[in-house]
Amino acid sequence: xxxxxxxxxxxxxxxxxxxxxxxxxxxxxxxxxxxxxxxxxxxxxxxxxxxxxxxxxxxxxxxxxxxxxxxxxxxxxxxxxxxxxxxxxxxxxxxxxxxxxxxxxxxxxxxxxxxxxxxxxxxxxxxxxxxxxxxxxxxxxxxxxxxxxxxxxxxxxxxxxxxxxxxxxxxxxxxxxxxxxxxxxxxxxx
Numbered sequence: 638x639x640x641x642x643x644x645x646x647x648x649x650x651x652x653x654x655x656x657x658x659x660x661x662x663x664x665x666x667x668x669x670x671x672x673x674x675x676x677x678x679x680x681x682x683x684x685x686x687x688x689x690x691x692x693x694x695x696x697x698x699x700x701x702x703x704x705x706x707x708x709x710x711x712x713x714x715x716x717x718x719x720x721x722x723x724x725x726x727x728x729x730x731x732x733x734x735x736x737x738x739x740x741x742x743x744x745x746x747x748x749x750x751x752x753x754x755x756x757x758x759x760x761x762x763x764x765x766x767x768x769x770x771x772x773x774x775x776x777x778x779x780x781x782x783x784x785x786x787x788x789x790x791x792x793x794x795x796x797x798x799x800x801x802x803x804x805x806x807x808x809x810x811x812x813x814x815x816x817x818x819x820x821x822x823x824x825x826x827x
Contacts, residue, residue, distance in 0.1 A: 662687040664823065666702050666743065672801035672808065673745060674776050676700070683745065689824035695797055697765070699748045700825040703799065704739035709813040712740055721813040730788035731758055735796070735814035743822060746799035746809055750792045757789040758811060761804030764789065778805040786811055797821070 668681045677683070677700075685702050695701065706723055708715030715721040715736060722732035749763045749770070750756040757764040761778035764770070767789075778784035782805030792798050796815035801807025810816065 663826070666745065668745060671806055672803050673700070673747075674803040674806075676747075676774050676802045677745070684826045685823040686826050687823040690818070690821060695748055695751065695818065695821060695824070697748055697751055697754075700745065700827075701748060701797075701799070702743050702745050702822045702825065703816055704820040704822070705742070705744045705799075705816065706735035706813050707738045707740045708736045709744075709808060710740035710742050713738070715813065721808075723814045729786065730790055731756065731786040731811040732814040733790040734793065735810075735816055739820045744799070744809075745825065746801050746807070748797045749800045749810075750798035750815075752792055752794045752796060754792045754798070755789045756792065756798055758784065758786040758800075760784055763800070774802055776803040776805070782806075783811070795819075 664685050664687055666683050666685055668677045668679060668683060671679055683702070706715075706721075707713045708721040708723060713736065715723060716725045722734070723736035724732070724734040750765055755766050759769075761775065761782070761784035762769060762772060784804055792815050796817050798810045798815050800809045800811065
């Protein structure tokens with residue numbers, strides 16, 4: 638069973654100055670899972686920019702806080718081998734589509750593919766648009782981990798593919814599909 642990454646709101650803050658300057662709305666979230674090791678430690682408090690995507694699109698490489706599909710949290714039954722996917726799929730390919738409704742919990746992951754991109758995963762490493770992505774920040778997979786999805790899929794319009802950096806211990810888009818942009822809460826500030 639893959640661990641689920643749940644975030645707990647630690648503190649809500651609003652920063653910015655008056656007098657015509659722009660303000661940035663932020664919220665702190667606490668990381669409570671090992672799914673983003675070694676990048677993020679369990680217990681880390683993550684300042685998250687809630688306005689990051691109001692004037693800009695999410696980018697591959699961004700670490701984001703978001704609502705996963707309800708299937709990922711076991712709120713509703715999914716399809717395919719994992720029982721979490723929003724669409725039927727077969728062995729060798731990662732889940733493409735999330736379900737129709739977001740879960741009430743919040744997850745944190747890294748965006749590894751965006752709308753129109755093709756993705757496959759070999760031994761935990763992303764193959765994006767046919768090219769192996771250099772990912773020095775990930776914790777590698779071990780034998781027995783669910784890390785091989787060599788058949789490529791195309792990410793749907795308006796959706797983003799999320800993976801944990803601890804590829805062998807992350808419950809992520811491989812199993813429950815691409816996340817609609819509207820379910821992204823904000824970008825973790827580094």
